[in-house]
Amino acid sequence: MVSVDYELRKKVMDAHIHDALKYCYQCGRCTDVCPVSRVAPERYNPRANIMLSFLGLNIFKGQQNNFAIWGCTVCDTCDEICPQKIELTEIFAVLKNMSIAAGEGPxxxxxxxxxxxxxxxxxxxxxxxxxxxxxxxxxxxxxxxxxxxxxxxxxxxxxxxxxx
Ligand code: SF4
Ligand code: SF4
Structure with a gap:
């Protein structure tokens, strides 16, 4: 069972400008346009990453899971398409920094x-x-x-x- 990681949640919320993250309504446009999701839909999904980060569900721990974070190439296409102006890549930077701090970077x-x-x-x-x-x-x-x-x-x- 995955428990809530309050440190992750706090870091994600602190990092997000304008507190817009809570307005993500899971429309999935970020995933539709993501070039990584297109080629590896089973392994990388920005919409899911946003939802899990917001909920503090840290499924990203462990090197075996790190493609779920590090698959992002920071092309910023998702940031541009998001109707709620959520800066997804800012959130993903928090996840990547936590992964490195835990010694789990690729x-x-x-x-x-x-x-x-x-x-x-x-x-x-x-x-x-x-x-x-x-x-x-x-x-x-x-x-x-x-x-x-x-x-x-x-x-x-x-x-x-x-x-x-
Ligand atoms: S495009 Fe924006 S609002 Fe839609 S799922 Fe992605 S982050 Fe959420
Ligand atoms: S910035 Fe990352 S998550 Fe967003 S579209 Fe590009 S590869 Fe996908």
Missing amino acids: DYYTTQASAIYDAGKAIPSQAAIERRREQLGLPKIEEPNVEEVQKILNATKLNTILKK
Whole structure:
């Protein structure tokens, strides 16, 4: 049996601007337009995520369930279509943050975050890319200031999550 997770409910309600979440009437337009729901209807459903978050029913715990949260690509299509102007992706950010805090985020997330922490950018420099840019007459890519990037990421406590 799933019990009410009051922490989840409070976080979701606190995060939602204008308190509009309670006006979701489950019309399902968000799910109709969601590109992820179209290809994986059994595994991802923004309408259901909104309902469960509002009720504080945390079915998102555990790595085996994390596609129900992390499947969202943050394309914002649902935010644009919602007749009640609910900012669904804000709610989904709360769910994702809770998932990371519980150490249940997907591996690809921490791997990518680690690459950004170490190199200052998502895709580290590669000789092949540099050569291709030169052939195309494009300027050299300026290297990021890794120290500065790490300072910013440390302020968000990403280093503690990544154990850096
Ligand atoms: S489109 Fe908006 S009102 Fe309709 S189910 Fe989704 S969140 Fe609720
Ligand atoms: S933001 Fe997420 S939930 Fe909304 S339509 Fe895009 S993939 Fe679907």
